Amino acid sequence: MNFPSKLIEDAVNEISRLPGIGKKTALRLALHLLKQKESVSESLSQAILKMRTEVKYCAVCHNISDAEICGICASNKRDRSIICVVEEIPDVLAIENTAQYNGLYHVLGGVISPMHGVGPDELKIASLMKRIEEADAGVKEVILALPATMEGDTTSFYVTRLLSARGVKVSTIARGIPIGGELEYTDEVTLGRSILTRVNYSAE
Amino acid sequence: MNFPSKLIEDAVNEISRLPGIGKKTALRLALHLLKQKESVSESLSQAILKMRTEVKYCAVCHNISDAEICGICASNKRDRSIICVVEEIPDVLAIENTAQYNGLYHVLGGVISPMHGVGPDELKIASLMKRIEEADAGVKEVILALPATMEGDTTSFYVTRLLSARGVKVSTIARGIPIGGELEYTDEVTLGRSILTRVNYSAE
Numbered sequence: 001m002n003f004p005s006k007l008i009e010d011a012v013n014e015i016s017r018l019p020g021i022g023k024k025t026a027l028r029l030a031l032h033l034l035k036q037k038e039s040v041s042e043s044l045s046q047a048i049l050k051m052r053t054e055v056k057y058c059a060v061c062h063n064i065s066d067a068e069i070c071g072i073c074a075s076n077k078r079d080r081s082i083i084c085v086v087e088e089i090p091d092v093l094a095i096e097n098t099a100q101y102n103g104l105y106h107v108l109g110g111v112i113s114p115m116h117g118v119g120p121d122e123l124k125i126a127s128l129m130k131r132i133e134e135a136d137a138g139v140k141e142v143i144l145a146l147p148a149t150m151e152g153d154t155t156s157f158y159v160t161r162l163l164s165a166r167g168v169k170v171s172t173i174a175r176g177i178p179i180g181g182e183l184e185y186t187d188e189v190t191l192g193r194s195i196l197t198r199v200n201y202s203a204e
Numbered sequence: 205m206n207f208p209s210k211l212i213e214d215a216v217n218e219i220s221r222l223p224g225i226g227k228k229t230a231l232r233l234a235l236h237l238l239k240q241k242e243s244v245s246e247s248l249s250q251a252i253l254k255m256r257t258e259v260k261y262c263a264v265c266h267n268i269s270d271a272e273i274c275g276i277c278a279s280n281k282r283d284r285s286i287i288c289v290v291e292e293i294p295d296v297l298a299i300e301n302t303a304q305y306n307g308l309y310h311v312l313g314g315v316i317s318p319m320h321g322v323g324p325d326e327l328k329i330a331s332l333m334k335r336i337e338e339a340d341a342g343v344k345e346v347i348l349a350l351p352a353t354m355e356g357d358t359t360s361f362y363v364t365r366l367l368s369a370r371g372v373k374v375s376t377i378a379r380g381i382p383i384g385g386e387l388e389y390t391d392e393v394t395l396g397r398s399i400l401t402r403v404n405y406s407a408e
Contacts, residue, residue, distance in 0.1 A: 007270060027294065028294075030252075033222075040256075047214045048248060049249040050215070051238070055238060096206050096208075
């Protein structure tokens with residue numbers, strides 16, 4: 001693409017380095033910003049720079065945070081005896097948005113994947129073990145909320161073995177047919193598993 | 205959405221003000237930037253701010269430019285006797301990328317649209333007329349490359365009337381079946397027009 005202005009070209013090149021944004025979209029965004037007031041571009045660029053330079057990671061759970069310890073770990077309204085283990089930061093947001101969980105989190109920063117050279121030492125697993133050993137009131141349960149992939153299952157298996165050796169109860173989030181899902185269109189692995197792990201209605 | 209960090213929230217809010225980018229995409233982009241080196245966010249925000257504050261519009265053709273007069277208008281390699289009239293800045297880029305045109309441009313900044321309160325006075329039509337009157341060597345032809353919509357056609361009609369009164373030759377880009385397009389799937393208006401405005405092979 002030939003750009004009529006070096007300034008536009010630089011901006012388009014920078015914007016198109018973002019994932020999922022090509023040159024055409026980047027140009028559209030740049031031209032949109034040109035049409036807006038200068039303050040729009042100012043606050044956008046300041047917010048990005050401020051976020052990148054000032055954001056911290058919680059020393060306990062490794063979630064993003066504005067302080068040394070994140071709001072969830074510091075809160076006295078959360079149940080400190082349950083820890084939910086997730087792969088990445090967006091998973092914490094997703095679970096928080098359900099408003100169904102009131103415990104703490106632990107962000108592993110990935111899952112075990114020999115294909116990509118990610119072993120247990122690259123993840124925050126040691127930090128999870130340390131956290132459980134040092135917890136004042138003790139940790140009653142660890143919920144594994146890892147992806148339902150081979151890598152996720154491997155990680156779940158690895159973490160479960162370590163935790164079981166320490167006598168901590170381990171659970172995993174339920175796999176099955178999504179709410180609103182039709183049996184007919186559900187893949188057979190999920191459907192088969194949902195039958196095997198069926199929930200007893202009469203006992204409830 | 206509940207954000208674990210005010211800094212992230214601010215950045216997500218700013219990014220999601222861009223057209224076509226929602227909160228989820230904005231969060232994905234923000235987390236991507238957090239994973240990259242600080243220099244990536246730095247150069248991105250600087251490029252955006254620099255573009256917005258320093259970019260100029262060409263005093264002749266109203267295209268974006270780094271100087272008072274844009275590279276195309278200032279070039280002595282372009283044919284100054286032809287002006288191509290377009291709606292917006294991306295149209296100039298699109299035509300430049302074809303490498304089939306060597307004349308000058310004129311960006312109207314929109315098309316006549318009574319529905320949206322855009323009349324001829326809101327567009328750079330007067331500036332086009334002034335340009336044609338003041339051209340040293342004279343303008344032989346004006347090519348209208350406006351969108352094939354009702355508004356585009358209205359604008360073409362309006363500009364054609366003004367130019368014809370001044371004795372300037374006016375042409376418009378060809379409408380027809382796109383290269384590689386199948387007759388079967390072309391809409392009947394385009395197909396009908398392509399028959400009416402057929403091109404004589406034998407005379408060529």
